[in-house]
Amino acid sequence: MDSKARNSIKKGVALSLVVTSVVLVLMMIFGVIMLLSQGNVVKISSQLFYKVMTIHGTGMIGIAALGGSAIMWYYLSKYIHLNPKVFFTNLILTLIGVLMILTAIFGFNFSDGWTFLYPLPSFSAKMYGTTGALLFLFGLLLLGVGYLIMYFYLAARLIKEYGGLGKSLGWDYIFRGKKGYGPPPAVVATTMVIIANSTGILSGATALVESIINIINPNFSFDPMVAKHLTYAFGHIFANCTIYMAVIAVYEVLSGYTGRPWKSNKAFLIPWNFSTLFTLMIYTHHLLMDFAVPRWMLIVGQIFSYANGLPxxxxxxxxxxxxxxxxxxxxxxxxxxxxxxxxxxxxxAVPAIIDATIVVNHVMHNTKWVPGHFHTYMGMGVVAMIFGFMYYFNKTEGTQKQSGLDNVAIFTYFVFFAGLTGSFLYAGKISTPRRWAEHLPEWTGSDQVGALCGIFIIVAALIFTTRFIIGLRNVGKKPTSEELKSVS
Amino acid sequence: MYQSIAWYATLFFVFLIALAFSFVYGESRKLREYGPIQEKGYKIRKFYFLGLVAIMGFASAISLSKLPYHNQHALAKEDGKIVDVTGMQFSWQLSDENFVAGEPIKFRVTSKDVTHGFGLYDTHMQLIAQTQAMPDYTNMVTITFDKPGTYKILCLEYCSTGHHLMIKDIVVKPKGGK
Known part of the structure; x- marks a missing residue:
């Protein structure tokens, strides 16, 4: 790859990581504000609470996707030629989308959450005006368009380089007995994400368009159950794909540090193919309490959610x-x-799998058990991968050195994140509902523990972010080789 | 009961995972050839994989035989009391509010406006059953209130800024009492 394009990608990656880390800290502050309010430590109005909840959810999933994309582009561009303009197009559309969403929430009182269920936005539009609802829905749509452009471009590049997405998922090695090793893990993971997330985003876009049409002309209405399927197909797949993008950094960093190559043999390729399939199938575990859904679909939701833990x-x-x-x-x-x-x-994955058990879900769905499990794999999984990559980026592309403060920050981050997720899971155990602005006295203890842990997590995240941004000054001062690695 | 099982099972399995990661971290500073490690690792992985499949198979076999949908179907054959429930921003409407301990109740749950979550809490504020309250759909959930006392219905699906106000008390009288 020519060094100009690769340097542009690196600049884009650095910019995305700055946005990711700064927004992340802001969203963490919003998270702690919610816990402080639920725990009766600092009270905010319920309307403000739900606005903060909406931006917290939307912002967190947005930055996880942005950080994950940065990781994916950084490593993929080591193996195949990529056009940096596509990366920047997605980044710009993301930022415009985020501005629209922020205006909708704080300028026009939109507070329906990031995975709202049709026809909620239409009813909110009646209460708070159509501008906020439409700004939010179009903002999300624009974000989706940015990601679709990026995924379609990456699909085209992989098809040209490997001869098809099946081949970049290793089908030659799985089905046709081709010897040796398959494409690099970064390529396999990218293919999986392209397939799953394009499907997810198209589902979400359909649900968004349904809501937009219904707001503009209420005479056009849609089946709320179909809309629910589309919404959760999007939400589940999009959230999962943030992990599958970020995990590329784990493959690359750990194999580089240990000097042990992470080869894509059959035992690697087959599970990634199953992950692609399962990720598309298992969103129905979000509908286990919709008794009108065909029973076989719900049983599939349980069994394949278990199976999805195996890869x-x-x-x-x-x-x-x-x-x-x-x-x-x-x-x-x-x-x-x-x-x-x-x-x-x-x-x-453990509390997630347990919650996908129908009999458990019957008494734990939409309690704080749910944010308990996804904060574990998002906060201690995806976000930790992104923070780790931020340091790696500054070290590899610049001259960043580790300090004692970093060690303290890592320790603080993980210990208190375990405390935060533990407080959520415990709240789920005692049946505390999720997404409630006001909490009963028996629920506030876990909120207060969560808020305290959250404050320490913010301190650690501030250290990571500040160190990263300061370290960026030295990026590009170290000579690097720009040779493309072998594609298989 | 299921809440406690979920909690302790999570603690147990996360503890095992933490043990595995700690062990590997402890051994990480040593240096050995990767070939033999891979060979032994793949052998262990076969048993690990089979063990996980066995645990998941066992959990599926046990749990899928007790689905709340089964319960609903079985009780529908008996002459349980039928109560229509309608959720709306931001309250619950019940067709009948007289409940007696020990009597099976079939709630037919729907919504007038947006999606709500019909969550039934017992007298100790433990969630004992739920289903979604959706416009255009009716979900049925059956329950037998074992003891007299004040139970509650809470909304468990976010439905806008008054979501947390959707609490309704259900007073269950003792059998034969007034």
Whole structure:
């Protein structure tokens, strides 16, 4: 790849990471404000609470996707030629979308959450005006368009380079007995994300358009159950794909640090193919309490949600443990965060799988158990991968060195994140509903513990972010080789 | 009961995962050839994989035989009391509010406006059953209130800024009492 294009991609990656880390800290502050309010420590109005809840959810999933995309582009551009203009197009559309969403929430009182259920926006539009609802829906739509452009472009590049998405998922090795190793993990993961997330975003876009049409002309109405399927197909897949983009950094960093290549053999490729399929199938575990849904679909939701845990538990996490085992790995910020992030991902999968059990879901769905499990694999998994990559980026592209403060920050981040997710899961155990502005006295204890942990997490995230932004000054001052690596 | 199972099972499995990661971290500073490690690792992985499949298979076999949908179907054959429930921003409307302990109740749940979550809480504020309250759809959930006392219906699906106000008390009288 010519060094000009690769340098542009690096600039785009750096810019995305700055946006990701700054927005992340802001969203964490919003998260703590909600917990303080639920815990009766600092009271905010319920309307403001739900606005903060909407921006917290939208912002967090948005930055996880942006940070994950930055990781994906950084590594993929090592193997194939990529046009940086596409990356910047997505970044610009994302930023415009975010501005529209912020205006909708804080300028026009939109507060329906990021995974609202049709026809909620139409009813909110009647209460608070159509401008806020339409700004939010079009903002989300614009974000989706940005990602679709990016995924379609990446699909075209992979098809040209490998001869098809099946081949970049390793089908030649799985079905046709081709010898050797398949495409690099970065390519396999990108293919999976392209397939799953394009489907997810198209589903979400359909649900958004339904809501927009219904707001503009209420005579046009849609089936709320179909809209619900589309919404959760989008929400589930989009959230999951943030992990599958970010995990590329784990493959690259841990194999680089240990000097043990993470080869894509059959035992690697087959689970990634199953992950692609399962991720598309299992969104129905969000509808287990919709008794009108055909029963077979709900049972599929349980069984395949269990099965979806296998690739990460048996292949990715186990692979990470094997690659690190007796490797004399050099532990620094990047390797430590990647290792701990794998723990976060697997640990989060446990309560997620348990909640996908229909009889458990019957008494735990939409309690704080749900944010408990997704904060575990998002906060201690995806976000940890992004923070680890930020350090790795500054170290590889610049001259960043680890300090004692980094070690303290890593320790603080993980210990208190375990406390935060523990407080959420405990709140779920005692049946505290999620997304409630006001909490009963028996629920406030866990909110207060969560808020306290959240404050320490913010301190750690501030250290990571400040160190990253300061370290960016030295990026580009280290000569690097720009040769493309082998594509298979 | 299921809440406690979920909690302790999570603690147990996360503890095991933490142990595995700690062990590998402890061994990470040593250096050995990767080939033999891979060979042994793949052997162990086969048992690990089969173990996980066995646990998941066992959990599926046990849990899928007790689906709330089954319960609903079975009780529909008995002459349980039928109560129509309608959710709306931001209250619950019940067709009948007289409940007696020990009597099976079939709630037919729907919504007048947006999607709500019909969550039934017992006298100790433990969630005992739920289903979604959706416009254009009716979901049925059956429950037998074992003890007299004040139960509650809480909205469990975010439905706009008055979501947390959707609480309704259900007073269950003792059998034969007034």
């Amino acid at each position: 990460v538990m048996v292949v990715t996490a186990y692979g990470a443990l094997m690659i690190v085992f007796r490797s004399a790995v050099k532990w620094d910020f990047a390797s430590s965060m990647m290792f701990l992030a794998m723990f976060g991902w697997v640990a989060g």
